[in-house]
Amino acid sequence: MSTYLVKRLTYMIIILFAASLLIFCLYAFTPGDFISGNLKLSPERKEELRQIYGLNKPVLERYAIWMKNAFHGNFGYSLAQQKPVLQLFNEYIWNSFLLAIVSTFFTWLISVIIGVIAAYKQYSLFDSLIMVIIFAAMSIPSFFIGLLLIKGFAVDLKWLPPGGMTTTGSNATGLAYVKEVIQHMALPVMVMTLLSLGSLTRYFRSNMIDVIKQDYIRTARAKGLKERKVLFTHALRNALLPAITLVGFELPGLFGGSLIIEKIFNWPGIGQLYMSSFSSRDYPLLMGFTMFIAILTVIGTLLSDLLYKLADPRVKL
Amino acid sequence: MSAVSGNLASGGAKTPVKAPVAKSSLWRQSIRRLMRNKLAVSGFVTVVFMILLCFIGPLFSPYSGNHNNLAMMNKPPSAQHWLGTDKLGRDILTRVMLAGRISLTVGFASMVLSVFIGSLLGAIAGYYRGVVDQIIMRIADLLLTIPSLPLLFIAGAMLSAWKVPTDYRMYIVMLMLSVVGWPGLARLVRGEMLSLREREYMQATIVLGLRDRRKLFHHLLPNITPLLIVIATLNIGGSILMESVLSFFGLGVIQPTPTWGNMIDAANNLIDFQERPWLWVPPGLCIFITVIAINIFGDGLRDVLDPKHKR
Numbered sequence: 001m002s003t004y005l006v007k008r009l010t011y012m013i014i015i016l017f018a019a020s021l022l023i024f025c026l027y028a029f030t031p032g033d034f035i036s037g038n039l040k041l042s043p044e045r046k047e048e049l050r051q052i053y054g055l056n057k058p059v060l061e062r063y064a065i066w067m068k069n070a071f072h073g074n075f076g077y078s079l080a081q082q083k084p085v086l087q088l089f090n091e092y093i094w095n096s097f098l099l100a101i102v103s104t105f106f107t108w109l110i111s112v113i114i115g116v117i118a119a120y121k122q123y124s125l126f127d128s129l130i131m132v133i134i135f136a137a138m139s140i141p142s143f144f145i146g147l148l149l150i151k152g153f154a155v156d157l158k159w160l161p162p163g164g165m166t167t168t169g170s171n172a173t174g175l176a177y178v179k180e181v182i183q184h185m186a187l188p189v190m191v192m193t194l195l196s197l198g199s200l201t202r203y204f205r206s207n208m209i210d211v212i213k214q215d216y217i218r219t220a221r222a223k224g225l226k227e228r229k230v231l232f233t234h235a236l237r238n239a240l241l242p243a244i245t246l247v248g249f250e251l252p253g254l255f256g257g258s259l260i261i262e263k264i265f266n267w268p269g270i271g272q273l274y275m276s277s278f279s280s281r282d283y284p285l286l287m288g289f290t291m292f293i294a295i296l297t298v299i300g301t302l303l304s305d306l307l308y309k310l311a312d313p314r315v316k317l
Numbered sequence: 318m319s320a321v322s323g324n325l326a327s328g329g330a331k332t333p334v335k336a337p338v339a340k341s342s343l344w345r346q347s348i349r350r351l352m353r354n355k356l357a358v359s360g361f362v363t364v365v366f367m368i369l370l371c372f373i374g375p376l377f378s379p380y381s382g383n384h385n386n387l388a389m390m391n392k393p394p395s396a397q398h399w400l401g402t403d404k405l406g407r408d409i410l411t412r413v414m415l416a417g418r419i420s421l422t423v424g425f426a427s428m429v430l431s432v433f434i435g436s437l438l439g440a441i442a443g444y445y446r447g448v449v450d451q452i453i454m455r456i457a458d459l460l461l462t463i464p465s466l467p468l469l470f471i472a473g474a475m476l477s478a479w480k481v482p483t484d485y486r487m488y489i490v491m492l493m494l495s496v497v498g499w500p501g502l503a504r505l506v507r508g509e510m511l512s513l514r515e516r517e518y519m520q521a522t523i524v525l526g527l528r529d530r531r532k533l534f535h536h537l538l539p540n541i542t543p544l545l546i547v548i549a550t551l552n553i554g555g556s557i558l559m560e561s562v563l564s565f566f567g568l569g570v571i572q573p574t575p576t577w578g579n580m581i582d583a584a585n586n587l588i589d590f591q592e593r594p595w596l597w598v599p600p601g602l603c604i605f606i607t608v609i610a611i612n613i614f615g616d617g618l619r620d621v622l623d624p625k626h627k628r
Binding site: 015016018019022023026027029030031128131132135136138139140141142143144147148151155252256259260263274278286289290293294297298 | 356455458459461462463464466467468470471474475478479554558561562565566578581584590591594597598601604605608609611612613616
């Protein structure tokens with residue numbers, strides 16, 4: 001186990017190193033930078049600024065500097081916002097987390113319930129209907145459903161605000177603030193839940209179908225237990241267990257925000273920060289973000305492998 | 318398909334079986350079972366309908382995709398223009414069909430590319446193992462670690478900065494999508510390979526002294542063809558969605574070449590978004606209908622072709 005962990009961790013670090021080099025080169029070789037996009041500056045001033053930011057150095061040297069600072073916990077300075085990248089992440093990440101955790105909660109809740117019922121009534125009308133709806137949810141382009149909902153609920157019906165996290169110019173505090181945020185959250189959470197519902201429901205449904213066929217379920221029924229108890233205590237527990245491995249894969253999504261949804265709903269999260277920095281070519285921030293997601297992905301994969309071992313001790317690592 | 322079925326039916330035989338003889342067996346059975354799945358058939362019919370609509374439809378349209386008509390700007394749907402017109406007076410229905418040509422082609426071609434690269438590299442890695450395997454799979458791991466959306470965005474930004482002509486962008490977008498798409502596939506194919514290469518019939522090929530290429534392409538790959546067909550089908554839907562996202566943000570295929578994604582871009586204009594839904598809702602619905610049809614069909618295929626998969 002411990003040798004396995006050491007091996008995995010070493011490999012993780014190597015992969016992350018390679019990823020950081022690739023990410024750095026990609027951004028470094030993308031034509032145009034933060035300074036060239038600014039039309040107000042004279043060529044001399046641009047040169048001067050490049051000197052200051054160290055943009056005229058060779059790529060590898062810049063990479064070395066970037067990595068050296070990264071190891072000291074310094075991911076650079078956002079050029080557009082004039083703040084340290086990490087500080088900006090800290091400001092925006094929690095908004096993303098709020099959206100993600102709420103929609104993850106709803107996704108899991110709804111997909112467990114639907115998955116159990118669909119499995120129990122396998123091949124029934126309800127089951128087929130659910131499968132079609134799930135396919136529909138998996139096939140909608142996220143930005144399009146977002147736009148449709150904004151058009152429907154915010155523009156036409158005026159029930160919910162079209163975007164942002166709070167109403168512009170609002171100074172609400174306490175409960176009023178909470179209410180406002182919840183209203184603004186409703187649409188993005190709806191879209192995010194809808195989009196991730198499909199695969200998870202299918203997962204629970206097929207897990208549940210496997211479990212229902214097991215002998216101990218027949219035993220439980222033969223004992224004369226109520227069907228609800230059989231389903232929710234005996235079957236569901238065993239069907240849920242393998243799902244803890246999915247927690248690891250949720251990690252990048254929980255903290256990494258959603259580029260598309262946050263952009264469409266103008267939600268002040270880290271994904272929106274990325275999208276707005278993208279047009280201004282604010283490289284330290286863009287690289288920091290991409291690296292951040294890569295780190296989360298790697299940790300998430302390791303986490304789910306370890307959880308897999310935890311859930312099923314028969315698995316050898 | 319007949320070539321593939323020939324290989325499948327022949328299994329470990331040395332002489333290639335001619336198509337008519339092999340046509341019975343697995344493939345015919347599978348098709349018959351597929352036909353019984355009404356949902357899957359309706360998905361297939363819908364896909365065919367969308368393809369015909371996009372590729373043949375514009376020929377019957379009285380309007381051309383790029384013909385401006387300033388007298389008919391931003392008109393809502395009417396008898397002459399079934400889906401209305403845009404800000405240059407172009408017929409939306411015609412443009413949606415033309416856009417479909419591009420979107421469907423990009424989706425399909427990038428699927429073919431990524432399945433080709435993914436299955437080839439995965440098969441080589443799984444078959445040869447050792448150093449080759451290490452190199453291929455480490456590259457795959459690396460690409461899987463970096464989030465694909467930012468990767469695609471950067472590539473799109475490069476295309477814009479280098480001012481790649483719009484006609485070529487379509488091909489580069491296909492390439493971009495397959496670069497992101499192959500690692501997952503390679504991993505899957507490699508896994509299958511690792512188990513297949515230990516089977517008895519593979520030992521038989523060793524005894525027969527077959528060459529590696531023969532083993533790989535005549536005995537191993539045909540056995541994962543059913544799986545590949547399923548994945549490829551489902552992959553088309555994903556590619557179409559990805560392309561639409563990129564084009565919506567102006568980083569994929571850009572105007573004046575219409576795609577479903579960049580037509581929805583009209584929604585970024587506040588007035589068009591609020592007052593003229595006919596500009597951006599039809600292409601969105603087209604994406605939705607096409608992808609759902611592909612996914613339903615692909616799932617039906619999986620039921621038939623993938624014995625391990627339980628519904």
